[in-house]
Amino acid sequence: MAIYKLNEICKTERGNGSFKKNDLSHDKNLEYLALHYGKTYKLEIIDNDFSFFVDKSFLKTNSLMSKNDVFLISTSETVKELGKVIFYNADKEGILGGEQIKIIPDNTKVLNRWLFYWLKMNQNIFAKFATGIKVYRFKRADFSHIDISLPSLEEQQKIIDIIEPIENLFLKYSNCIRIDTFKNCEDDVKKIIDIIEPIEIVIAKNKEILNSSIKLIAQIGQKLITKKAIGKKLNIYQQREEKIEKGIYSQTADIGNFSNKIKKQEYYSKLPSRARLKVQLNTLYICKLLGERKFLFSNSDKNLIISNGMWGIKSDSDFKFSNLSFFMSDYFYNKKKLFSTGTTMVGLNDQGLKKIISEVEIIHDLESETLLEKLFETLSISSKIDNELDKLINATIKMLVR
Numbered sequence: 310m311a312i313y314k315l316n317e318i319c320k321t322e323r324g325n326g327s328f329k330k331n332d333l334s335h336d337k338n339l340e341y342l343a344l345h346y347g348k349t350y351k352l353e354i355i356d357n358d359f360s361f362f363v364d365k366s367f368l369k370t371n372s373l374m375s376k377n378d379v380f381l382i383s384t385s386e387t388v389k390e391l392g393k394v395i396f397y398n399a400d401k402e403g404i405l406g407g408e409q410i411k412i413i414p415d416n417t418k419v420l421n422r423w424l425f426y427w428l429k430m431n432q433n434i435f436a437k438f439a440t441g442i443k444v445y446r447f448k449r450a451d452f453s454h455i456d457i458s459l460p461s462l463e464e465q466q467k468i469i470d471i472i473e474p475i476e477n478l479f480l481k482y483s484n485c486i487r488i489d490t491f492k493n494c495e496d497d498v499k500k501i502i503d504i505i506e507p508i509e510i511v512i513a514k515n516k517e518i519l520n521s522s523i524k525l526i527a528q529i530g531q532k533l534i535t536k537k538a539i540g541k542k543l544n545i546y547q548q549r550e551e552k553i554e555k556g557i558y559s560q561t562a563d564i565g566n567f568s569n570k571i572k573k574q575e576y577y578s579k580l581p582s583r584a585r586l587k588v589q590l591n592t593l594y595i596c597k598l599l600g601e602r603k604f605l606f607s608n609s610d611k612n613l614i615i616s617n618g619m620w621g622i623k624s625d626s627d628f629k630f631s632n633l634s635f636f637m638s639d640y641f642y643n644k645k646k647l648f649s650t651g652t653t654m655v656g657l658n659d660q661g662l663k664k665i666i667s668e669v670e671i672i673h674d675l676e677s678e679t680l681l682e683k684l685f686e687t688l689s690i691s692s693k694i695d696n697e698l699d700k701l702i703n704a705t706i707k708m709l710v711r
């Protein structure tokens with residue numbers, strides 16, 4: 310294998326498309342895809358589903374992207390995200406905006422897609438070159454300090470051919486697959502297909518059940534809302550906050566949006582002052598912030614503490630699940646927009662919540678309540694399975710990682 314500096318096997322061009330966020334359009338008839346930093350930084354592949362466009366007036370020298378091109382995110386609010394690589398796989402040409410760097414490989418030494426894979430696997434290398442305090446950057450000159458070992462072009466193509474059919478799995482588990490030789494790559498891909506892919510299939514099926522349960526609860530909650538004097542008032546109360554010194558804590562930012570998923574939790578010997586709610590059984594926790602549909606529900610007590618940026622909604626009514634389902638309905642979230650206040654942190658306060666509750670009545674229907682009870686139970690069980698599958702995947706990765 311030949312060893313080069315990264316700048317010896319590729320040139321770079323800084324994106325300089327002059328468009329701003331407000332210039333972007335969903336009109337597919339416009340000439341170019343608009344590769345605005347704010348629309349690309351969460352992606353790994355730009356394909357024909359990319360839905361932001363601009364006209365040719367925004368095209369500048371060194372900003373054109375064509376199929377098979379590669380570019381990097383050169384600016385990030387976190388060091389971890391710095392240097393994220395994106396592969397351009399769309400048929401229509403694109404214009405690359407600022408805070409991004411186009412990579413132009415020397416195809417006598419390296420193939421575009423193999424380099425994309427290598428950059429994906431080695432993204433953390435850019436962290437050592439990060440500059441800045443609140444916003445981090447690296448420079449194109451840093452490429453001269455990065456070593457890269459290249460197999461032959463023939464070997465690179467064979468590696469591409471075996472990864473491309475399972476590319477989504479590779480992008481998710483790239484730290485488990487070697488691309489230095491075809492033999493190593495073939496062995497690792499086989500393990501991914503034999504071990505991780507079956508778990509991924511179970512995860513996908515469980516998420517279908519989870520998402521369907523959430524959707525049905527929200528729809529039934531919407532249908533149970535009725536006019537005043539026809540239904541019954543919402544019979545709910547809020548869990549009281551308490552001062553908690555230590556424990557396992559998940560901040561609101563680490564709770565998934567409308568998914569009942571806790572993405573991160575960790576033990577604190579001294580909890581932040583906002584950690585004031587212990588997660589209790591049959592309690593629906595909803596986020597106060599505007600624009601977020603974060604919630605948590607469990608049919609059992611959990612050894613977990615969350616922020617008072619959420620409310621714990623409880624009900625002792627015979628129609629408790631009908632009451633709880635209201636807070637997952639579109640009606641509630643539309644009212645939340647209407648009554649939210651604030652400047653820096655816009656959200657619903659206690660007064661606004663009471664106002665919404667006072668205006669609402671719901672139908673007490675025994676069949677709906679029975680169905681909702683089963684759906685909330687399914688939601689809780691599916692979420693537990695999802696968490697356990699995450700643990701299984703993480704343990705498997707530790708076994709496979711190179």
